[in-house]
Every structure is written in C-alpha cells, then in structure tokens.
C-alpha cells in the first residue's frame with residue numbers, strides 16, 4: 202500500500218517558541234486532512250531541538266525537523282534552500298503556513314521554487330468533492346471573498362493569525378518524529394544579520410483595545426488613552442493618520458496596512474471609520490465608537506456609539522472605572 | 525550601480541466603486557495610479573541615486589496604458605523605462621507575473637539592486653517581490669523599513685521579522701520590498717513632468733524575454749492558481765445604539781455592563 206500523502210504545516214519557530222498560529226493550523230489542518238484523506242505533518246527548522254509532544258497532542262501525525270545553529274536567525278534564503286530540498290522528495294499535497302511577516306516572505310520563494318500556486322492571507326479553507334484545497338481570501342479592500350484553487354502540487358496558502366481556534370490537546374495521540382539533515386548552511390550573499398530590538402507591542406492578541414485616531418490632537422494626549430487602556434488591562438492602538446503624523450509608533454496601527462485585530466472589546470476614539478481602518482478591526486466582538494460627528498461612518502459598524510468629545514468622555518470613563 | 529524598480533499600475537482603490545452584485549470592482553468608476561507602495565520603492569532608488577549616481581530603470585508588466593505610470597516614474601527620477609506588455613500575459617497570477625518580470629529583468633541586463641513595493645493595493649499578495657527574487661535565484665529582504673547603509677559592494681537594511689527588528693547586510697545582487705515607513709515620496713516638479721511626457725518607454729513583448737523565461741507558458745495558461753468562485757460576504761451589519769452627548773452616562777453604564785458580561789473587569 203502506498204503511503205498516504207500529506208498536508209504539511211510549515212511551522213515558524215521564532216523567539217524561542219513555536220508561533221501560536223501553528224496550533225491554529227493544526228486544528229484546522231486535522232479537519233482538512235481527514236476530508237482529503239491525508240496525513241497531517243509539521244516541518245520545523247530550529248537552532249536546537251525541543252520537546253515536540255505538544256504538536257502531536259494537537260494533531261500532528263508526523264513532525265519533521267532540521268536542527269542547526271543557522272536557524273537562530275530569519276534568513277529566508279537558507280530556509281527556502283533546505284525546505285525545497287525536503288519538498289523535492291516528499292509526497293505533499295498541501296502546504297500551509299502562517300501569514301506572519303516571515304511566512305509571507307518565505308512562502309512565495311518556496312512556491313516559486315516549486316512553480317506551484319500560492320494564495321496569500323487566507324481567512325478560510327475547505328476541501329472540494331475532488332479533494333482539492335479551496336483557498337478563501339478577502340480581496341479588493343475586503344469587498345469580496347475569492348475562492349481560489351490551484352492545479353499544481355503542492356497547493357500552498359498562507360493563513361492569517363487568529364482566523365482559526367487552537368484545539369484541545371489529546372496527550373494520548375501518537376506521532377512520529379523525524380530528524381532531517383540540514384543540507385545548506387551557508388548563504389554567501391548574506392554578510393551579517395543581527396537582532397536590533399524586540400517588538401514588544403503586540404496588539405494582535407489583546408482582549409481590549411483602546412484606539413485613537415485624528416480626533417486625538419497630539420502625541421501627549423495618547424497618554425489619556427493609555428491610562429484608560431491600562432485601567433482596563435487593554436492595549437493602546439491607532440489609525441494610520443496618527444501614525445503617519447508621527448504621534449504614535451507604527452506597531453500600534455490597526456488596519457489594512459497595519460495589524461488585524463479581533464478583541465472582545467474595541468474602543469474607537471476620534472476615528473472616522475475609513476474602509477482601510479475597518480478592514481483591521483471589523484471582526485471585533487463589540488465595538489464602541491466615540492466621535493463628535495454623528496455622520497461618521499464608524500457609527501455604521503459600531504455596536505455602541507457616543508456622539509461626544511473624546512476629551513470629555515475618556516476622563517469620565519476613567520473616573521467611573523476607578524470607582 | 526544599476527537599480528531596477530518594479531512598478532505596477534493599479535486602480536485608485538479609495539475611489540473605485542464596487543459592484544457587489546457582479547462581485548468585482550467597476551474599473552471605469554475610477555482612474556489608475558502608480559501603486560502607492562511602489563512610489564516608496566522608487567523614492568528609495570532616487571535617494572540612492574542622489575547619493576551614488578546610480579542609474580534607475582523602472583519595469584512594469586501591464587497593458588499599454590501602464591506607460592503613463594512609467595512616465596510618472598521618469599518624472600520622479602527614473603532614467604529608463606520598460607513596459608512588458610503582450611496579450612499573452614493577460615490573466616497572470618503571481619507565479620506567471622514574477623517569472624515574466626524576472627525574465628524581463630534578465631533581458632534588460634546587469635543590475636545590482638531590485639526594489640519592489642511591499643504589496644500592490646489591488647493584487648494585495650506581497651508575493652511578487654520574493655517570487656521574482658526566487659526566479660532570479662538571488663537573495664531578497666522583505667518589509668524593509670530603513671536603508672541603514674550602502675556602498676558599492678554592500679547594503680544594510682532594517683526589516684521586521686519574527687516579531688522583532690533585524691538588520692541584515694548583503695552583497696549584490698539583492699531584491700528588497702519596502703514598506704511605507706521607509707520614506708515619504710516627493711512630488712515631481714512641473715518641469716520634470718513636462719520632460720517625462722516625451723520620455724521613451726521601451727516595449728518588451730513575450731518574444732523579447734522568451735529565452736530567459738523559466739516557466740513554459742505565461743499569462744492565464746501559465747498560472748497555477750485561478751479564481752474558482754467569488755462570494756460577496758454578508759455585510760457585517762451591527763445594530764448600532766447611538767447615545768447623544770446628554771445620554772453619556774447611560775453609555776458609560778452600558779460599557780460597564782459589557783465589561784462585566786465579557787469578564788473583562790480587572791479585580
């Protein structure tokens with residue numbers, strides 16, 4: 202009997218841990234693999250071997266890994282060379298990877314190396330009757346959902362973080378762990394690579410977000426929003442206009458060209474609600490908007506709107522929460 | 525030093541109307557412009573030219589009217605413009621586009637640096653840059669937000685990967701994709717615009733690049749992916765409860781209720 206073909210999750214191992222999107226993909230991948238009659242496997246490249254049992258408990262049938270100090274740094278060229286050498290021999294039907302910056306930079310190289318199709322930033326996936334992968338992604342400023350298919354193998358897609366839920370661990374699951382040889386360890390064109398700083402702000406995972414837009418007049422005033430955010434145990438965020446104006450750092454930007462967020466509660470203070478901003482936060486569970494202009498488009502999306510001055514509302518909210 | 529900038533002409537996405545019944549944009553409802561991220565790519569090249577005297581070529585694949593985008597690039601400081609245009613390129617996905625662009629780059633000749641935008645506002649994949657680098661078998665750096673230093677033999681950039689900021693130094697050739705943070709594109713002068721109108725745009729067709737092409741077919745036929753179906757998502761319409769200035773207090777109560785309901789109150 203021929204071995205079952207595989208659905209492979211290309212796992213990002215960064216900051217000394219497996220990126221959480223990998224566990225979301227394992228949960229979704231289990232369902233897809235079952236429907237398409239595939240094995241579910243994970244490939245990790247990492248500087249030092251770790252305990253892989255969590256991956257198996259979350260659904261992996263096989264864990265492939267390459268261990269080498271060269272994987273302590275994000276060098277796409279070395280990664281793609283080694284991944285391509287593995288994929289050339291493997292029986293892979295589908296490759297999924299997280300749409301992190303690194304994933305979005307690496308996956309296209311692999312797809313081009315294999316001359317196979319790749320769909321970016323999927324928000325949903327399915328299997329059709331013939332067993333092909335349906336790759337679903339928003340397009341044209343999120344106005345449509347395009348269902349994309351590939352006629353080449355493997356079928357590849359990058360998937361946004363926090364689209365799928367992490368599943369529960371089943372510690373009785375058995376899986377195989379397979380060490381692979383790191384074939385390419387040198388990139389003659391890369392002269393130096395070093396980490397400058399960690400990005401400490403991570404608005405993507407916050408439960409509560411307090412966002413400010415052009416209604417906030419200067420950088421100093423963001424302290425007011427920060428005070429509210431701190432009081433709620435939430436995270437500060439911003440629209441692009443205030444980022445562009447230099448009032449706050451780019452890491453805080455929500456939207457099409459910033460972060461996509463899905464908090465339980467999103468406060469929009471002095472944000473008009475342009476489509477590019479909404480693209481980043483429209484899936485928040487509950488949205489509260491404060492804007493002096495009753496016709497601001499943000500009021501069409503918000504669950505609760507307050508037509509008032511943010512400079513009055515925020516101190517009053519802080520006051521109430523303190524009591 | 526020779527720099528090639530990849531430029532795409534796109535619909536003006538903030539003006540274009542969307543036909544939700546047909547599930548596509550109404551291209552006639554708005555004009556076209558240079559993909560905003562590609563203006564940052566071009567500005568990066570122009571800044572290098574000012575520092576080193578580099579020569580800048582701009583390359584676009586698209587229909588004839590994309591000539592306008594290339595002329596604008598000349599007005600903004602490019603020296604040579606190439607339009608890769610052929611009926612047979614129609615319907616290309618990112619693989620077919622990148623393979624064609626890579627073949628055009630090799631046809632244009634020797635280069636040190638290729639600069640692309642982070643993404644195009646209509647394609648929105650951020651794939652064409654890295655894929656072009658792969659077809660050329662050269663290194664790339666994506667999400668470049670700063671040019672830290674550059675000389676005749678080496679370039680050092682800042683990029684954001686793995687939830688951190690990294691600096692990377694490369695020897696040439698290299699392809700980079702740049703984010704909006706790298707610079708603020710300057711507007712072309714009136715004089716430069718006038719001169720650019722007369723600029724010559726060199727045409728490349730499939731026949732011109734065929735020798736260098738690494739895929740068998742181009743355009744739709746050379747594209748492994750296709751759009752099978754288009755679904756217009758149900759508008760996330762929320763029932764909005766609007767509180768006026770006078771009703772602020774009830775709004776605050778509501779917020780408190782939500783916090784308790786969602787278990788978000790800090791103890």
Ligand SMILES: Cc1cc2nc3c(=O)[nH]c(=O)nc-3n(C[C@H](O)[C@H](O)[C@H](O)COP(=O)(O)OP(=O)(O)OC[C@H]3O[C@@H](n4cnc5c(N)ncnc54)[C@H](O)[C@@H]3O)c2cc1C
Nearest residue numbers: 414415416440441456457458459471472473475478493511
């Ligand atoms: C390619 C592209 C990508 C983009 N990507 C993004 C993105 O990722 N994220 C993003 O946010 N935008 C993005 N934009 C920009 C977007 O189109 C809007 O320009 C931007 O979101 C507007 O920001 P704003 O709501 O803060 O400002 P404005 O539109 O100026 O709105 C300010 C609002 O504040 C209100 N206001 C003023 N004073 C007060 C006060 N005292 N109290 C209460 N309310 C007050 C006003 O009534 C107004 O509604 C992008 C645009 C393009 C073309």
Ligand SMILES: Nc1ncnc2c1ncn2[C@@H]1O[C@H](COP(=O)(O)O)[C@@H](O)[C@H]1O
Nearest residue numbers: 530585640641643644647649650651652
């Ligand atoms: N048809 C094209 N012609 C020239 N450059 C392109 C083309 N398509 C994409 N690019 C370049 O690739 C970048 C990323 O585009 P995309 O992969 O479509 O998001 C753009 O910012 C351009 O620099």
